[in-house]
Amino acid sequence: MSTCNGESRFSDQALAELEAIVSHYPERKAAVLPALYVAQREYGGWLPAAALAEVARLTGRPLTEVQGVATYYTMYNLQPRGRHHLEVCTCLTCGCLGAYDVLHRICAELGVAPGEVTDDGAFSVAEAECLNWCAEPTVVQVGDRYFTGLCSDDVPAWLRELRGSDAHTVVAQADSVVRAILPATERPGRQVA
Numbered sequence: 566m567s568t569c570n571g572e573s574r575f576s577d578q579a580l581a582e583l584e585a586i587v588s589h590y591p592e593r594k595a596a597v598l599p600a601l602y603v604a605q606r607e608y609g610g611w612l613p614a615a616a617l618a619e620v621a622r623l624t625g626r627p628l629t630e631v632q633g634v635a636t637y638y639t640m641y642n643l644q645p646r647g648r649h650h651l652e653v654c655t656c657l658t659c660g661c662l663g664a665y666d667v668l669h670r671i672c673a674e675l676g677v678a679p680g681e682v683t684d685d686g687a688f689s690v691a692e693a694e695c696l697n698w699c700a701e702p703t704v705v706q707v708g709d710r711y712f713t714g715l716c717s718d719d720v721p722a723w724l725r726e727l728r729g730s731d732a733h734t735v736v737a738q739a740d741s742v743v744r745a746i747l748p749a750t751e752r753p754g755r756q757v758a
């Protein structure tokens with residue numbers, strides 16, 4: 566939907582959630598971070614310019630301020646992601662115990678390089694810093710879940726399983742954060758993939 570104030574993707578439910586979140590803070594300004602998560606969910610897992618503008622409008626903050634917040638924190642996606650975003654830990658422990666074999670196998674299977682999205686939009690791949698689960702390398706974060714102990718030979722079957730799954734998507738991850746912020750009593754039930 567377009568309005569004179571710009572594009573709006575927030576559903577009525579998202580608007581209600583945002584107002585419930587705002588009510589937890591002394592100032593509307595404090596809701597910018599959770600509002601960005603609501604926007605990330607509503608805009609399909611990332612924050613295009615229109616999403617930042619909508620958050621600025623809904624929170625009553627200058628666009629430059631919202632842009633500053635969104636670009637500071639790495640958990641906000643400023644580029645389109647695949648439906649499943651694969652973040653492969655290549656930090657010291659995982660890196661020494663096969664993470665690059667896993668990363669290269671993922672990229673070869675999907676035909677992408679780190680930082681890219683597959684043509685069908687199903688996957689994107691990135692390297693990640695230590696995910697703090699060093700005892701079970703290789704660790705790959707997919708949305709709201711850690712997959713651990715992966716080796717290169719596991720990758721093809723694992724990707725097939727993920728491709729057919731509605732769980733752990735970028736949208737579901739943003740929704741899980743909103744759910745964590747907003748008590749269930751204040752949140753209408755919803756199912757997202």
Ligand code: FES
Binds near residue numbers: 696698
């Ligand atoms: S080095 Fe991979 S989880 Fe810590």
